[in-house]
Amino acid sequence: MSELQKYSFDGIYGLIDLIEGNVNIETSFWNYDEKYFIEHSAKFNKETLLHQYFVVTCLNDYWRDFRKSTDWYEEEGILDDWYEKFNQYNISIPKYKPRKNYDAYKWFSRHIDKFELLFENLSNEAFYILFNNRDFLLKFNKIVSDTVYDLSSEYPEKFITKKGTIKRTNIPVWVKKAVFHRDKGRCVFCNTDLTNLINTFTKNNFDHIVPLDLYGANDPCNIQLTCERCNKTKSNSEPSTSSKYYSWW
Ligand SMILES: [Zn+2]
Numbered sequence: 001m002s003e004l005q006k007y008s009f010d011g012i013y014g015l016i017d018l019i020e021g022n023v024n025i026e027t028s029f030w031n032y033d034e035k036y037f038i039e040h041s042a043k044f045n046k047e048t049l050l051h052q053y054f055v056v057t058c059l060n061d062y063w064r065d066f067r068k069s070t071d072w073y074e075e076e077g078i079l080d081d082w083y084e085k086f087n088q089y090n091i092s093i094p095k096y097k098p099r100k101n102y103d104a105y106k107w108f109s110r111h112i113d114k115f116e117l118l119f120e121n122l123s124n125e126a127f128y129i130l131f132n133n134r135d136f137l138l139k140f141n142k143i144v145s146d147t148v149y150d151l152s153s154e155y156p157e158k159f160i161t162k163k164g165t166i167k168r169t170n171i172p173v174w175v176k177k178a179v180f181h182r183d184k185g186r187c188v189f190c191n192t193d194l195t196n197l198i199n200t201f202t203k204n205n206f207d208h209i210v211p212l213d214l215y216g217a218n219d220p221c222n223i224q225l226t227c228e229r230c231n232k233t234k235s236n237s238e239p240s241t242s243s244k245y246y247s248w249w
Contacts, residue, residue, distance in 0.1 A: 007125045008088060011081070015058060016126050022057050023139050028147045032056050034154060041148055041217035042159035044172050049144055049219045050130065050137075054123040059116060066108040073104035086114065089121040132182060134224060134241040138209055141222045142239060145215040152215070165215050171206050175220045179206060183225035188242040189234070192227040204228040210239040 029037060032052065040049050066073060073079060079096055086093050093114045096107040108115065130136055152164035161167055185195040194205065207226040210216030213236050224241055226234070234240060 005124060005128075007128060009125065009129075010088070011085065012122065012125050012129065015054075015122060016129060018061055019054055019057055019126065019130070020136065022061075023136065023143060026143055028143055028150060029053065030056070031060055032147075034151060037147065038151065038155055038159070041144065041219060042155065042166055043169060044175050044218050044220060046174070046220075048127065048221050049217060050127055050140060050221045051120075051123045053140070053143075054126050055116065055119040058119040058122070059112070062108065062115065063112075066105040070103040070105045073108075074098055079104070085122070086118055089118060091117055091121070131178075131221065134188065134209070135243045137221050138239060138241045141210040141216060141219075144217050144219065144222070145210045145239075148215040148217055163213075165212055166218060168212055169218050171218075171223060175223055176201065176206060178220065179223050179225050184246045186225065186246055187227035187230050188224050188244075189226060189230040191244075191246065192230075194225065194227060202228065204231045207231050207234065209241050211236050214239060 036052060037049065039045070040047065040052065074096075083093075083095065091114055093111050096104055148166060149164070152160060155164075155166070159167060180194075186193055194201075197205065205226060205228065207224050207230075208216045209222050209224055212218075216222050216239070
């Protein structure tokens, strides 16, 4: 991933709505790749679990939707929106041509790899927005932790404690930098200004929203900035974050 990405934010909120709706009702990941999940929850990765969740949810949802409402997709203009999205990311896809026994669902299924690529691109745009929303991240990480719990016997020994929770690992500098900037250099709980500590941060300044002890993951989406006092007093029995934000001015 290069540092500068071009985002048009066109149509992305509709997809975010879909993801949020799912996070509100689901209790674990669905139709996911277990091996990918295990590797991405045990060690910090730039392709986060939220990226994967986004792609899988879109694929599943549209798979169902295209099948259910093929006629609707054949209406004029609706497929144009899809062509536009593909265009935006320079993904070439043959246009749908209605003919006997060939419906929009077949077009979707035949080019599922292109849709997967499209959703991967869109997931970066969605991530840019959702990574700022700690309440959403808390809900999302609860789903992650339920999935970690379900899968815990599948993890290689090097990743897992005797209890079945994920082992603590060093938080990479790129995660610390991103979390520091997102949380504006302040403790998310008490708003203490931590900017003077930037070179002397300890591990106690970076907190797992869902604690590892409660089957939380080593994923960038599960980290928040705290002062050491709040970190130490935060209960390990209850995942928590704050939905208070330091304003832009
Ligand atoms: Zn604090």
